[in-house]
Amino acid sequence: MPSYKSERRNTWYCSFYFTDWQGKRKKKKKEGFRTKKEAQEWERKFLEEYAETPDIPFDTLVKAYLADSKRRIKATTYKTRRILVNHHILPFFKEMCINNINKRNINEWKASLVQKELTPAYIKEIYWHLKSIFNFAIENYNLLRNPCGKLTRTNKTEKKIQYWTIDEFRTFAAYNRLPQYIVLFYLLFWTGMRIGEATALTWDDIDLETGTISITKTYIKLYGEKIITPPKTYTSNRQIVIPYFIIHMLQDYKRISKYSGSHLFEASRSSIRRKFERDTVKANVKKIRIHDLRHSHASMLINAGFTPIEVADRLGHSSAAITLRVYSHFYTHRRAEIADRIAQII
Template sequence: MPAYKNDKAGTWFCKFYYQDWTGTRKQKKKEGFKTRKEAQEFEREFLAKAHASCDMTFGSLVEIYMEDSKTRLKPTTYTNKQFIIDSKVLPFFRSMPINTITAATIRKWQNELLSDPKGYSQTYLKTVNNQVSAIFNFAVKYYQLASNPCRMAGSMGKKNADSMQFWTMDEFNQFIKAIEDKPAAKVIFELLFWTGMRSGEMLALTLSDFDFSANTVSINKNYARHENQDLILDPKTPKSKRVITLPPFLSQMVKEYADSIYDLDPTERLFQHTKHFLLHEMIRGCKASGVKRIRIHDLRHSHTSFLIEQGYSPLLISERLGHENIETTLGTYSHLYPNKQSEVAALIEKVVTGKKGEGAAPEA
């Protein structure tokens, strides 16, 4: 693996042949290295990547992985992934050959994050760990890495937060009175609380998505703001495309708001705002009303909590929220469902012995 010196510039360069992914033989030349060793290391790493070798460094694997991901992810998802990898993953793993990273290496990295003074949330730690595992899964599937060391190391963090914040109906009513001086804010928060739709779904709505005679709204797109541009994207998952039935009062409220907008194009966004506006109004309303502050996404939890309290089934709630499957709903909200074990035991007691057990459900 020779390297050559440019006597005039006082730097080193490498020049070599390789085969690209089509099998075509090509020449590569790279100049400007300060030392022979740097030029040789560049050639070695370049060939490892070109040959899909597990000798390549983790940093090189990430370059390939991110290039592959860019065409498959939404711009906002890609940017978030890139930020996490650049800030929480590459500083530790960048220069390590991927075939030398073991479960013990992963555990050491995990322990550094777990003990970080910034005190990352359990859900954030889980997200970061999942990113690393996805990179190694990519290497296993496409670059013949023997195994994913993250699987042996075990995960860190939790999928769901320990505590879920939500408003009761009384708290919501207190809040909404504090922001009703802004018609757009009032309608937006009424929609979020009484439908459980995601904020991006709500901000993407157009007048044509509403059927005021049937009192329904169609969820079929998602709004995002990326690099100072408004983006209308596909929904989060296929099941996110759904039709939500509105209570008549809410349907009428949206209609009156739409009628108040001069020359409204039915295909343009009904609410010409961003998530920054939602946050501003959340802070303003909570401060004025004295209601505890929750996240915008917690309005979705608030809607779900209300439905569970009213006794609606997980299947109906799953469909209304646009979850991919009922397991997602149960996994997220199972702790909100009342424990019916004593009622079940009492029913069995009554069937078998004819006696009404303690805790049995009342007679109809």
């Protein structure tokens, strides 16, 4: 393991050949060591740990990672992942070799995310994807270790969920005149289904005799094309029992010839959102998102005394734990109720 002295700089350097991770013979030179021993130690460590690690650029790794993801996950999930990686990860690491990326680089990148004023939850999600990219390199490109450590905890700011009470919804609904929007907004508020699940509904999904709606698919628009896909999760496949007034509303709606096609609603997601926002302003009610109608339904169920398991079943959550995590603050009012019941027992 020879090392050499640089007379001009009065330092030591090592120069040697090695076989890289692809089996190619390459030459390596490293300068600037104070002693011969330091140069020899660096060469030894390089041959033991780094000679067989990949020196591919990060953007090449990302292309392979996204191509693999596209084969394994839903088109909508892939689109979200691709946008996230291309916007928040790739620009920083693009030209770096993956075996040179270290903890200092990771910390600098995390600092750049904070400067973008992204939420802690979103930063955590982005960081998870970066770790996944390096895990992919470990499995497929012989990378020795993942340079990502644990994400440093940031001060959490609880995101307040917006929702309407029944009175607020009724005030809003009074400003609707078109049948398809009346029925759509009533379904969203009184069933808690997602907007994609509602717009994917056909009359075959609705049994007006038993008063049930089968959720088996969801509607999305991907790259300008309308696509029907399976629901968000496996447990999103469910049957929703609807109240009698929704049954009557659907019966009347079906009799209207203009809306008797296969799908219940033909309006686009953007036109539905614009209609919702316009009527919210007209009704002078609290401004919420259309997805918050689902939160409104959850709030109504919880206030009515339904358990997390029952709420999870109706909303299509995979477990009651998710319901409790999302709507935990809706249950805080039950603490006083518990105390009152204890007092009654005594």
